[in-house]
Amino acid sequence: MSAAAGQPILAFAPATAEALTRWLDSEAALRDRSPHTIAAYRGDLTAFLHFLAGYWGEAVTPAALGRLAQADMRAFAAAERGRGLGPRSLARRQSAVRSFLRWIADRQGFDLSAALSARSPRYARSLPRPLTPSQAQDTLDLVATDHPTPWIAARDAAVLTLLWGCGLRISEALGLDGRDWPFTEALRVRGKGKRERQVPVLPVAKAAVADYLSACPWPLAPDQPLFRGARGGRLDAGAIAARMRSARAALGLPATATPHAMRHSFATHLLSAGGDLRTIQELLGHASLSTTQVYTGVDDARLLDVYRAAHPRG
Structure with missing residues (x-):
């Protein structure tokens, strides 16, 4: 018409x-x-x-x-x-x-x-920017001690430990409720597209959450958020992002050191330790293996940096 x-x-x-x-x-x-x-x-x-x-x-x-x-x-x-x-x-x-x-x-x-049949434009996929294991640990150590309110410091350290130790997305960690505690050896989370998966929970992650809950002034209730904001509501991702900004400024880390970088670090450190891509895909909750394969580029890039630094003609 x-x-x-x-x-x-x-x-x-x-x-x-x-x-x-x-x-x-x-x-x-x-x-x-x-x-x-x-x-x-x-x-x-x-x-x-x-x-x-x-x-x-x-x-x-x-x-x-x-x-x-x-x-x-x-x-x-x-x-x-x-x-x-x-x-x-x-x-x-x-x-x-x-x-x-x-x-x-x-x-x-x-x-x-x-x-x-018309072609889509080509673009260079940006690589994740993970933290090194020592940078991640330094971040957790700092976050656990640098807030004037002890239970908030413990809370933020617990959240970031779940991101680094379990590969959770920030939304997945903050979406946990009281009924999810205590953690067993595996934690069931609901990720993107409402896809559920189980991720192993390291003892250090359990201990971090237990420390937070022992200090938290709000009672643990099955139908209430596991991680509370200062006023008792569900913790907002912006608060964790702000703590990361403060930590990276204190530690001299790059601007890419965000909460999501802790999740990237989980995947990269697993791959460096010999983890296979299919398992890492399952742990991260990626719908497609091609999404997980970007971490092979990170690992290769790190290997090349080490080679250039160590080789006499690098």
């Missing part, structure tokens, strides 16, 4: 909006995508369909998508780059668009293989 002179173009037809909603629902239900991922996908597809409407000069219907050409996909990529979208973000956006187009082509009965 072409726009009349002076009238705005309807971005996409109601049938397309309905198809988009159905696809997002299927991604959430069948692929266990997180709400954050679904929201990102919705934004990606909305941007794509709005672009097509302006590029074609008409509302985008499911049937109209059947004539999509590689030139249209390239034009969309060029427009997004012109808006300042970086290669990594553009690649993610194009991946969501391709997934939706494959889904709707299958249901509408048309072939979009030519359009979908």
Whole structure:
């Protein structure tokens, strides 16, 4: 439906909006995508369909998508780059668009293989920046003693110990409730996409949490947060991030020494000690092994640094 002179173009037809909603629902239900991922996908597809409407000069219907050409996909990529979208973000956006187009082509009965053959931009995946074992230990030692309120110092040290000793995400550690204590040899956590996994709990992690609970002024209750904020509510990740900022300033650590870097350190130190990628994938809760494989790059980079420092001609 072409726009009349002076009238705005309807971005996409109601049938397309309905198809988009159905696809997002299927991604959430069948692929266990997180709400954050679904929201990102919705934004990606909305941007794509709005672009097509302006590029074609008409509302985008499911049937109209059947004539999509590689030139249209390239034009969309060029427009997004012109808006300042970086290669990594553009690649993610194009991946969501391709997934939706494959889904709707299958249901509408048309072939979009030519359009979908357009290449995504290449980008260099940034490597995680883990702490060395001594840096991680120094951080824990400092955090455990540098707060004027002893129970808060013990709390923050316990949280960071779980990140380094168990590979938890900060959201997973702060999502624990009183019913999760006492820890057994393995802790069941719910990660991204509501995927559950079990992670071994080291004695040092149990001891750190026990020290915190013995000092915490708030009673332990099954339906209440395990880690409490100063006023008794669930501890906010921002408080832990602030403690890390203070610790890295005191220890002279780089800006990459964040709470998440403690989790990175868990994975890297395991790999350095001979852990296999598949096991580390399970412990970290990565849906894809390719996500875990980035740590091989970290290990290789560290090995090269050691080689350059030690080799007489380095």
